[in-house]
Amino acid sequence: MAAADVAIVGGGLVGLATALQLLEQRPDLRVIVLEREDDVGRGQSSRNSGVLHAGLYYTPGSAKARWCTAGKLRMEQFCEENDVPLLRNGKVVVAVQPDEIPRLAQLAERARINGVEIRELTAEETHELEPNVTALAGIHSPTTCATDFGLVAQAMARRIRAAGGEVRTGSEVASIDQQDHRPIRLNSRTGTIEARAVVACTGLQADRTAREAGVELPERILPFRGSWLRLKPEKRHLIAASIYPVPAPGLPFLGVHLTPRVSGEVWIGPNAVLALAREGRRPWSIDVRDLSDALGFSGLWRLARQHPSVAFGEVFRDLWLRATIREVQRYVPEIGIDDVERGPWGVRAQLTHRDGGLVDDFRFERQGRILHVLNAPSPAATSSLMIGDELAGMVAGAL
Ligand SMILES: Cc1cc2nc3c(=O)[nH]c(=O)nc-3n(C[C@H](O)[C@H](O)[C@H](O)COP(=O)(O)OP(=O)(O)OC[C@H]3O[C@@H](n4cnc5c(N)ncnc54)[C@H](O)[C@@H]3O)c2cc1C
16 A cells, blocks of 8 residues: 555646645655546646636636736746747737627726736727737737646646656546544555545546545536637638637636647637536537536526526537637638638536536635645636645645
């Protein structure tokens, strides 16, 4: 049986960053990361837009607002130090209808309160910056940039090993058993591990991990799939910065955007539809347990009732490519149906209340010597080093 001071369940960016920060704060500790897949970062952490968010959107004072801005600076530094590519191309949020202009102004105000550098743009200024983008007004965020978070996860695993920690892949934790005054036992396919403290960072499985360990949790993770289209190479020149619409009010999703990638590709998306499996191999994979969990949860139906046009519009656009293209043509008219092909997809883990409200901020819960990360949606990749710092501090303090 292996022994550790701290076992971290889940080798996504949150788990890896926690291990890394823990080893930095307390190099004397034995830290082990247990990841179910055969490599780290295979979940949400590599299947995302790759944007290092500057921090425009988040409720002032929230953990998201505080850690995104600081986390982005640390993530940029981490990328530079570990040879992970960065694309410093900025971002423009565009209003294309008159009713979006007040919401754009509110977003600019929020960005200023959050201390994020922005410039408000007229239609002409937006056109000067991005000649192929049509808008009534815009916000330029020059410091937004992009990376490949899958490579970030790999680099974090290397750094953990170099600092004396262990990253064990192919190691699905089946149960976590905590009894008073005894080490916590984690049972996995690769054996049993005893640890003095545990941090559970299981992303799409976070609610189940917590419940199975004995936490009473009325909320549930709803999985929202986001699919992208890829712009064909001959049209990539159309934009330089990431181009985002004004987000729909009341939901944390940022709308279908265009994102240049560090690879040179440009992705369009992601949309947001209920995933029929939390971790399916294909976009339309069905997992009976996941589906019945979602359909039997009152929060899902209340959410759909509260946002019917978004719910049905997203499914419609997902099925019918032309509808997504029409959406994108509102701000980049030159993109046609023949200029795109279907691209990758990822599934977001979103903790949801029974009344249909989405838990907006990051959320952790302590259960004795186990710390559960219950909600770490976007911008958790950008903020991961700050989240890791916070979690590491909480664990180190408890030991
Ligand atoms: C479509 C999409 C676009 C996004 N775009 C952005 C963006 O541009 N910028 C940004 O900052 N954020 C973005 N995000 C959010 C970001 O990717 C996530 O918030 C972040 O990756 C969460 O990391 P995590 O470690 O919590 O979860 P994950 O990366 O999902 O990691 C959880 C890990 O736990 C493992 N696991 C689960 N159960 C077990 C078990 N029992 N035993 C062992 N291991 C287990 C899983 O295999 C997985 O590797 C996006 C997310 C999605 C899905």
